Amino acid sequence: MKKNLSLLLAVWAAFLAACGQSDGGAGTVPLDLETGGTVSEAEEAFTKTPPKENLPLDEETAASHILVAYFSWAENAIFLEEAGEVEALASPSVVVPGNVQQLAGWVQEETGGDLFSIQVTDPYPSDWDACLERANEERGSGARPALRGDVENLDSYDTVFLGYPNWWYGVPMALLSFLEQNDLSGKEVYLFCSHGTGGLANSVEQIAEALPEAVISDNIFDCYEEEAASSEAAIRSWVNSLGDFRQKEVDSGAPAAEQRQIAVQFGGNTIVYALNEGSAADSLYGMLPLTTQVEDYSTNEKIFYPKEGLDTSNSPLAQAGAGTLAYYEPWGDVAFFYGDYRENPGLFQLGQAVSGGELIAQMSGTITIEAMESQQ
Numbered sequence: 001m002k003k004n005l006s007l008l009l010a011v012w013a014a015f016l017a018a019c020g021q022s023d024g025g026a027g028t029v030p031l032d033l034e035t036g037g038t039v040s041e042a043e044e045a046f047t048k049t050p051p052k053e054n055l056p057l058d059e060e061t062a063a064s065h066i067l068v069a070y071f072s073w074a075e076n077a078i079f080l081e082e083a084g085e086v087e088a089l090a091s092p093s094v095v096v097p098g099n100v101q102q103l104a105g106w107v108q109e110e111t112g113g114d115l116f117s118i119q120v121t122d123p124y125p126s127d128w129d130a131c132l133e134r135a136n137e138e139r140g141s142g143a144r145p146a147l148r149g150d151v152e153n154l155d156s157y158d159t160v161f162l163g164y165p166n167w168w169y170g171v172p173m174a175l176l177s178f179l180e181q182n183d184l185s186g187k188e189v190y191l192f193c194s195h196g197t198g199g200l201a202n203s204v205e206q207i208a209e210a211l212p213e214a215v216i217s218d219n220i221f222d223c224y225e226e227e228a229a230s231s232e233a234a235i236r237s238w239v240n241s242l243g244d245f246r247q248k249e250v251d252s253g254a255p256a257a258e259q260r261q262i263a264v265q266f267g268g269n270t271i272v273y274a275l276n277e278g279s280a281a282d283s284l285y286g287m288l289p290l291t292t293q294v295e296d297y298s299t300n301e302k303i304f305y306p307k308e309g310l311d312t313s314n315s316p317l318a319q320a321g322a323g324t325l326a327y328y329e330p331w332g333d334v335a336f337f338y339g340d341y342r343e344n345p346g347l348f349q350l351g352q353a354v355s356g357g358e359l360i361a362q363m364s365g366t367i368t369i370e371a372m373e374s375q376q
């Protein structure tokens, strides 16, 4: 096993070396050690978009129940110093904005949550090889790098989006520092990750081990490093497929806003779906209650044809895997997925099963679909 890991590591390192790869996503400024010109381009880019400080929450976001915490190399290699001075680039490998930094920004915009950039007190080298080396030493010794700043009012968050890059087949050790210092027990945790060819590797297992009492969703967003910069639509759609985060209000003790759920009943069984806020889900909701015949399609879905087409003008694409309730516009059918499916530009997410998902494969004959009482 150990031998296999070493082999994988060597293959990955060789791949990076062969690509001359030193950084993350497309759209960032590629740096070339040979040409001073590109370095200064990066310096300029950095000056224009300095890493965000963890600023106090403003009035608009102070009431959010969602925390978007993330780690990104770009904000851990070069800092804004206390005096507001920007430290000079020590070497040309790190690029801004970081891949996870960009993803986190879109998650924040989509959820209205509070952004927290996890930053170490002792920044990593901005040189690729030197950063790899230090990260590997930290991994080997099980280090927990010291962090700057604290999350204020952690108790006011019930939902945490946690973003990170794959570092050495797992998470940066600073992410574990963060998880050990901030008790996320009982909170819903959604993971998003950007990585190289290694994918998520052991990262999810490491996080699950660090958070035994948190509710970690297995619906994880991940993207290849070169696709991070062009993943805005995909990650926004992913956030929307998870539910309507903006509707909940928990900070003031006020009851959560209404969340639309529907009950699908057949042969004494009930499957409950939470609908998203998209226009297609609105159309379906407006047709309830309805009774219809469900049919088998392929080996992963049950379908029915609503009497009218659904309005897809403002709906996320389906990509949430088994349990998805979707609308396939080209054929005009609603699909209950019990297996995985290929994403498709004509397939729109309506919602996701929240209970009884294991019964979808058994659905047959006549079904009734009803709106449920308001959910708290």
Ligand SMILES: Cc1cc2nc3c(=O)[nH]c(=O)nc-3n(C[C@H](O)[C@H](O)[C@H](O)COP(=O)(O)O)c2cc1C
Pocket: 012, 023, 024, 025, 071, 072, 073, 074, 097, 098, 099, 100, 101, 131, 132, 135, 164, 165, 166, 167, 168, 169, 170, 194, 195, 196, 197, 198, 199, 224, 225, 228
């Ligand atoms: C120290 C270090 C170690 C890395 N290790 C891996 C790895 O083991 N597997 C992998 O797929 N990518 C690895 N990467 C690549 C990053 O996961 C990838 O570039 C990611 O998109 C970076 O996100 P960021 O720009 O927000 O830091 C590593 C990057 C760094 C800096």
